[in-house]
Amino acid sequence: MATRLSGVARAFGDRVVLDSLDLELRDGEFTALLGRSGSGKSTLLRALAGLDPEVTGTIDVTDSVAVAFQEPRLVPWKRLLANITLGLDAPVSKAKEALAEVGLSERSDAWPLTLSGGEAQRASLARALVREPELLLLDEPFSALDALTRITIHQLVLELWARHRPAVLLVTHDVDEALLLADRVLVLDEGRIAHDISITADRPRHREDPGLVTLRTTLLAALGVSPEGRS
Amino acid sequence: MSVVELARPVEKPRATPKGPRRRVTAWHRWLSPLALLVVWQIASATGLLPERLLAAPAAIASTAVELTQAGTLPTAIGVSLQRVLIGFLVGGAAGIVLALAAGLSRAGENAVDPIMQALRALPFFGLIPLFILWFGIGEEPKILLVALAVSFPLYLNTFSGIRGVDGKLAEVATTLKLSRGQLIRHIVLPGALPQTLVGLRQALGVAWLALIVAEQVNATTGLGYMINDAREFLRTDVIVVGLLVYSALGLATDAIVRLLERRALAWRRGFLA
Ligand SMILES: Nc1ncnc2c1ncn2[C@@H]1O[C@H](COP(=O)(O)OP(=O)(O)OP(=O)(O)O)[C@@H](O)[C@H]1O
Numbered sequence A: 001m002a003t004r005l006s007g008v009a010r011a012f013g014d015r016v017v018l019d020s021l022d023l024e025l026r027d028g029e030f031t032a033l034l035g036r037s038g039s040g041k042s043t044l045l046r047a048l049a050g051l052d053p054e055v056t057g058t059i060d061v062t063d064s065v066a067v068a069f070q071e072p073r074l075v076p077w078k079r080l081l082a083n084i085t086l087g088l089d090a091p092v093s094k095a096k097e098a099l100a101e102v103g104l105s106e107r108s109d110a111w112p113l114t115l116s117g118g119e120a121q122r123a124s125l126a127r128a129l130v131r132e133p134e135l136l137l138l139d140e141p142f143s144a145l146d147a148l149t150r151i152t153i154h155q156l157v158l159e160l161w162a163r164h165r166p167a168v169l170l171v172t173h174d175v176d177e178a179l180l181l182a183d184r185v186l187v188l189d190e191g192r193i194a195h196d197i198s199i200t201a202d203r204p205r206h207r208e209d210p211g212l213v214t215l216r217t218t219l220l221a222a223l224g225v226s227p228e229g230r231s
Numbered sequence B: 001m002s003v004v005e006l007a008r009p010v011e012k013p014r015a016t017p018k019g020p021r022r023r024v025t026a027w028h029r030w031l032s033p034l035a036l037l038v039v040w041q042i043a044s045a046t047g048l049l050p051e052r053l054l055a056a057p058a059a060i061a062s063t064a065v066e067l068t069q070a071g072t073l074p075t076a077i078g079v080s081l082q083r084v085l086i087g088f089l090v091g092g093a094a095g096i097v098l099a100l101a102a103g104l105s106r107a108g109e110n111a112v113d114p115i116m117q118a119l120r121a122l123p124f125f126g127l128i129p130l131f132i133l134w135f136g137i138g139e140e141p142k143i144l145l146v147a148l149a150v151s152f153p154l155y156l157n158t159f160s161g162i163r164g165v166d167g168k169l170a171e172v173a174t175t176l177k178l179s180r181g182q183l184i185r186h187i188v189l190p191g192a193l194p195q196t197l198v199g200l201r202q203a204l205g206v207a208w209l210a211l212i213v214a215e216q217v218n219a220t221t222g223l224g225y226m227i228n229d230a231r232e233f234l235r236t237d238v239i240v241v242g243l244l245v246y247s248a249l250g251l252a253t254d255a256i257v258r259l260l261e262r263r264a265l266a267w268r269r270g271f272l273a
């Protein structure tokens, strides 16, 4: 079932964050969501996850949703493995596999408060991925990872996506990450989807791909940044 | 350097002592209490401190042995422990059940919390005359007083613990499709546990206090009776033995809670250490 939003609005007091937003996420499509800090990306994700009772408009979304929040939000009194299996129908072996895939097999007995930022983020990602949902919502799931781990985890997410074909909505600040991973890049601005750009390049992709270089310039312009001015 | 000294974090009360230096200081801490005991003994021996006011440490020790051998002390301890235990279980169960009722639903809160807040303002030692009228001078008023004293700290702490559970984790539970029962079991109760344990320690403190007060007023058995009886015969040694037993029991139950805390809150240890 495709995900459809129409006329979705959300304001906090006087501050309008989502303003009659329309969006369709197609089945099996990998979508990246860009936007300045505070533009409402997390707010949109929370609405999609059914966590915001005050959002208005029509949201047509599958029940099978998994979320990796912007902060890892592990349950502190459950060891890592128990965090992954919490509310999970699949056998424990699947949870162990998921931990292995994000490189955390050895930490499966650890208390969440003892994990490093990047470890906690990978655990949170594993907890979402292992559920094999129809819609996967990822809120900056790679922000605390070093460059090398990030490449590995990108591969992992792409593999899982190729295997189960969920619709993915990935929030990121990183234009290159969006270009490398997604079929489609959205830019959220002023409470609406201001840009909706398809990327048809074959995977695996390379940053230097001339098609991507052009798109990068377009996207950066859409975000109000000129490529030369970016450090 | 003084700046470094200042910047050092305040020592945590429960940090485990480390290294030989700490052990030496720990030993030093026994010196002044020992000195006090010696002075006390001398004062008693020279008649400076009459036995009528306070017995000598040595006399107290031998009385403790006598009372134990005669079986008086163990019997009294057994009776008092039983009162505390039953009162604690009854009051604890009531406090926690009410906290769950109030914590888990608005309707429950509206039904329970106003009453609890109102009762809480009641000076419960002042209830003793009423309790005697209602229940006579048997076991019930003593157990009930303990139960009443225990239920409030457990209620208040568990309730605020439940309400203090991180809403972000409740959102996680929603996205993980936990049922209401699972939410309570996996998120709400463990989240409230640290606060409940704080309540448990407070409850144990007031449980002993309530027992002592109840036993002073009217009792024909138990530690309080032993102390009261001793007063009639000016046996300050027996009174002090009774008081020491009270404090030892209080310390012992506190140690049990601490042990419980250490096991139940292991998930925080790595973080706090
Ligand atoms: N519960 C709330 N109460 C008041 N204001 C809120 C609340 N949640 C979000 N906001 C505001 O709504 C705006 C959008 O927040 P949101 O978290 O969606 O931004 P974001 O695009 O995810 O930003 P970032 O990239 O920094 O994570 C922000 O200005 C934020 O301050």
Ligand SMILES: [Mg+2]
Binding pocket: A041, A042, A043, A070, A139
């Ligand atoms: Mg955000």
